[in-house]
Amino acid sequence: MSIRASPTVAAGGLSVSLGGREVLSDVSFELSAGVFAGVLGPNGAGKTTLLRALLGTVAHRGSVRLEGRPAYVPQAGAIDAGFPIDALGVVLMGRYPRLGWRRRPGAEDRRRSLEILEQVGLAAEARVSFGVLSGGQRQRALVGRALAQEGDVLLLDEPLTGVDAPSEAVLLDVFEAQRRSGRTVVMTTHDLAQAARVCDRLLLLNRSLVADGRSDEVFRPEVLQRAYGGELLLVDGQTALLDDAHHHHHGR
Amino acid sequence: MVAAEAHVVLAIAVLDWIAEPWGAGFMRRAFVEAVLCGATLGALGCFVLVRRLSFLGESISHTIVLGAALALVLGLPLGLGGVLVAVATAGLTGVLASDRRLSADTATGILLPTLFAAGVAVLALTDGSRRLDDLLFGSILGVGTGDLVLAGIVALAVLIVLWGAGKELAFVAFDRASARALGYRVALLDAVLLTLVAVAVTAGLRAVGSILLAGLLLGPPLAARLVCRTFWPMVAVAAGLGAACGLGGLYLTWHLAIGAGPAIVLVVALVVGLAALAGAGGPKREARGRAVRGALVR
Numbered sequence: 001m002s003i004r005a006s007p008t009v010a011a012g013g014l015s016v017s018l019g020g021r022e023v024l025s026d027v028s029f030e031l032s033a034g035v036f037a038g039v040l041g042p043n044g045a046g047k048t049t050l051l052r053a054l055l056g057t058v059a060h061r062g063s064v065r066l067e068g069r070p071a072y073v074p075q076a077g078a079i080d081a082g083f084p085i086d087a088l089g090v091v092l093m094g095r096y097p098r099l100g101w102r103r104r105p106g107a108e109d110r111r112r113s114l115e116i117l118e119q120v121g122l123a124a125e126a127r128v129s130f131g132v133l134s135g136g137q138r139q140r141a142l143v144g145r146a147l148a149q150e151g152d153v154l155l156l157d158e159p160l161t162g163v164d165a166p167s168e169a170v171l172l173d174v175f176e177a178q179r180r181s182g183r184t185v186v187m188t189t190h191d192l193a194q195a196a197r198v199c200d201r202l203l204l205l206n207r208s209l210v211a212d213g214r215s216d217e218v219f220r221p222e223v224l225q226r227a228y229g230g231e232l233l234l235v236d237g238q239t240a241l242l243d244d245a246h247h248h249h250h251g252r
Numbered sequence: 253m254v255a256a257e258a259h260v261v262l263a264i265a266v267l268d269w270i271a272e273p274w275g276a277g278f279m280r281r282a283f284v285e286a287v288l289c290g291a292t293l294g295a296l297g298c299f300v301l302v303r304r305l306s307f308l309g310e311s312i313s314h315t316i317v318l319g320a321a322l323a324l325v326l327g328l329p330l331g332l333g334g335v336l337v338a339v340a341t342a343g344l345t346g347v348l349a350s351d352r353r354l355s356a357d358t359a360t361g362i363l364l365p366t367l368f369a370a371g372v373a374v375l376a377l378t379d380g381s382r383r384l385d386d387l388l389f390g391s392i393l394g395v396g397t398g399d400l401v402l403a404g405i406v407a408l409a410v411l412i413v414l415w416g417a418g419k420e421l422a423f424v425a426f427d428r429a430s431a432r433a434l435g436y437r438v439a440l441l442d443a444v445l446l447t448l449v450a451v452a453v454t455a456g457l458r459a460v461g462s463i464l465l466a467g468l469l470l471g472p473p474l475a476a477r478l479v480c481r482t483f484w485p486m487v488a489v490a491a492g493l494g495a496a497c498g499l500g501g502l503y504l505t506w507h508l509a510i511g512a513g514p515a516i517v518l519v520v521a522l523v524v525g526l527a528a529l530a531g532a533g534g535p536k537r538e539a540r541g542r543a544v545r546g547a548l549v550r
Contacts, residue, residue, distance in 0.1 A: 055432075055433045057432045057433055072429075072434075073430075074427065074429040074433075078427070078428075079427050080425075082302075082304075083425060084477060084482050085426060085482055086482055089482055090426075093419075093423055093426070096420065096434075097434050097435070099419075102415065102416050129481050129538055132538050149434075
């Protein structure tokens with residue numbers, strides 16, 4: 001996979017209205033291949049909507065560009081864990097688009113899916129029901145499914161929220177490997193400190209794009225204040241956040 | 253020797269019990285109808301179950317009486333009336349549920365009796381009222397060749413759709429957002445599934461009737477879910493159980509003179525009970541098994 005200079009993911013004057021309310025307003029950015037971008041912002045900032053607009057599943061104004069095939073991992077809460085499926089079955093689903101209608105996954109699809117399970121550390125869990133897996137393991141299975149799609153752009157909606165530490169380490173390794181192989185990785189997250197550590201590009205969102213750049217450019221008190229407003233605390237010159245994840249992610 | 257004779261007598265009695273109903277032509281037709289409808293409803297019911305649309309399935313099986321009544325009055329095919337009313341039921345449920353003050357079960361709860369009552373009223377106002385009992389409780393012992401052909405066509409249609417788009421339908425049931433992101437036409441797949449359910453339910457009216465249909469639509473899938481960990485085995489088991497319940501119910505009808513609809517649904521209930529015993533604590537057992545294996549590995 002060659003690293004291209006031209007943008008693989010871009011938005012120009014992107015606006016989205018949902019139910020008569022403008023959720024995203026005039027967002028413009030460009031990401032080139034081999035970038036691991038973190039999309040940050042408070043709840044309701046439009047992070048998920050931005051991913052959906054990039055995928056073309058919500059109506060929008062302005063331009064959106066996504067070069068190559070996207071692979072998408074929705075928020076874990078959007079998926080019904082009661083569905084009768086095991087970890088291998090979840091990853092195999094990533095092979096469906098290439099199979100087209102009628103055809104069922106074959107030996108090659110299974111072989112590839114088992115490899116991917118190995119990669120996300122779920123080889124021993126291949127036959128375990130999705131509903132029995134821990135939250136972090138479910139997330140790994142879903143990321144495995146996205147890997148099975150072999151897309152060029154990985155769009156991840158809060159893949160690390162509510163995930164245990166071992167799973168987080170595995171997932172970050174996987175994302176980094178994807179980035180190194182020249183794919184574009186876009187991840188929404190609530191965790192500012194983590195995003196600063198692992199992402200090489202940060203998009204700070206609050207309905208509109210508040211800041212876009214490296215962590216040292218984005219993580220300045222006056223910039224964060226504009227994105228987070230009252231939820232931001234300044235303690236001893238250090239920036240701390242009243243993590244809005246705490247308000248909303250119980251019971252995951 | 254006496255004991256051996258007793259065995260022979262018993263064996264003959266059992267074989268006789270099994271074979272006897274097949275001697276009557278109306279029972280042979282009923283068996284075929286029960287197997288076709290049971291298998292079709294069982295397979296489709298799995299999608300209804302995993303989509304968590306059980307109450308909508310229950311609702312459609314009742315509101316379909318309005319569709320059947322209108323079809324009778326207007327001289328249209330029963331299936332067409334059934335599909336139109338089923339789609340209307342699902343659509344109106346969606347519209348009502350989109351009001352934030354209402355939930356989907358409230359919407360279903362009010363639509364079900366309303367459309368059902370409208371169906372009964374239409375039958376009463378026309379000369380269709382003598383059909384009411386048939387629609388409510390089924391009349392499987394009176395099925396004709398036309399009914400069998402309809403049930404066969406529906407079963408074939410379900411097979412074709414599951415062969416062509418089964419994995420896509422399963423994907424949408426598991427993860428709607430990703431299905432959309434992958435470019436699947438989710439609304440179209442929903443419409444296909446709903447139409448199949450509507451047609452199958454309409455065909456099933458003949459077998460068990462409106463009031464008891466939900467038992468055959470949801471019972472075998474529930475039993476299958478309790479003993480299967482993955483989706484396609486569940487569909488196969490549910491189809492098989494649906495057919496078996498249809499057969500078993502008809503034996504009860506023949507030998508105990510219980511109405512066919514209630515007999516079939518009672519067998520379904522028995523099967524669900526047995527499956528619950530067989531699959532009791534499945535997820536917990538699976539989790540425990542993993543913990544033990546994990547400890548051994550470490």
